[in-house]
Amino acid sequence: MWTVVCKGGRPPGRTSPWAGITLLELLIGISLSAVLLTSLFSLYYGAARGAAKDQNRSVANRESRLIGDRLARDFKLVGLMATQDVDGTADDVNRDVPGMSWSDSLRNDFEFANTYNVIFTGDVDDDGCTETVQYIRDDANDLIKQVYWRWSRDSVRWMGPIERSVATHADHLMFVYYDRDGNTIPNPMVYPTGGYTLTMGERARVTSVEVTLVTRSDIAESGNPQFVYTPDGNYWYDGYRRIVQRFMIRGRNLSLGA
Numbered sequence: 001m002w003t004v005v006c007k008g009g010r011p012p013g014r015t016s017p018w019a020g021i022t023l024l025e026l027l028i029g030i031s032l033s034a035v036l037l038t039s040l041f042s043l044y045y046g047a048a049r050g051a052a053k054d055q056n057r058s059v060a061n062r063e064s065r066l067i068g069d070r071l072a073r074d075f076k077l078v079g080l081m082a083t084q085d086v087d088g089t090a091d092d093v094n095r096d097v098p099g100m101s102w103s104d105s106l107r108n109d110f111e112f113a114n115t116y117n118v119i120f121t122g123d124v125d126d127d128g129c130t131e132t133v134q135y136i137r138d139d140a141n142d143l144i145k146q147v148y149w150r151w152s153r154d155s156v157r158w159m160g161p162i163e164r165s166v167a168t169h170a171d172h173l174m175f176v177y178y179d180r181d182g183n184t185i186p187n188p189m190v191y192p193t194g195g196y197t198l199t200m201g202e203r204a205r206v207t208s209v210e211v212t213l214v215t216r217s218d219i220a221e222s223g224n225p226q227f228v229y230t231p232d233g234n235y236w237y238d239g240y241r242r243i244v245q246r247f248m249i250r251g252r253n254l255s256l257g258a
Helices: 023-076 200-204
Strands: 110-114 117-122 131-138 143-152 157-167 170-178 208-216 226-229 235-238 242-250
Touching (some): 143 170
Antiparallel strands (some): 110 117, 143 157, 170 208
16 A cells, blocks of 8 residues: 655645735735724724714803803892892891992992993892892903802891802803893994993893803814804804804893883
8 A cells, every 4th residue: 555745744635824825915915904994993083083073062062051041040030139138127238249340339230231241139049148240251261250249137248259150161241231122222232342331220221131152162173164253243263163142031020110
């Protein structure tokens, strides 16, 4: 019986796993793998970038919604004093906050009213205590600040101020005031540098306030810039995503006898 012995010691019919693969086929396989990996990376990067954009834009939406809700709630309560602070007893509110540039020793629904700065009194927290509240934009830090003083019946004086940030990424905050006939105060409306400041008589006629609020995304995006314009002539044209809110708020207790 004859036995066949291969020179390499390998039985006939057994071949190397790489047998038959040419260099060209190997290069094609490597290229296809590289293309697949590149496609997967691009898909992942695109999805991650899209998610980052959505999160970035949600910052503007969230800030706009939160400060809009707060302003709407507070303005509805302008002039609505806590019952115990106007019940004819010795601990009633008897004046405005002393020592301020807008102080005149009188308690008013609107202590100060400007296109970009408003100060008013009322039980805005609905907690049985009267507050004097200011809303103004911090231009240096793009914040909207709330400053408030609280009337103390124990000491019969205003306590405070307490200052806090109620919105970040805020590019603009402005107010337009209206009387009960729906006319702007002043009429026609003007926008001088620094805003228009209402007189005491004009403040007494206010029944509603229109708020314009501009908030922006956290970081700028590449692509087409967005043009945003407000009635007082301010505008923006850059890569930030902005949300513009304009809404009217009517006070429940303002100028009822005017």
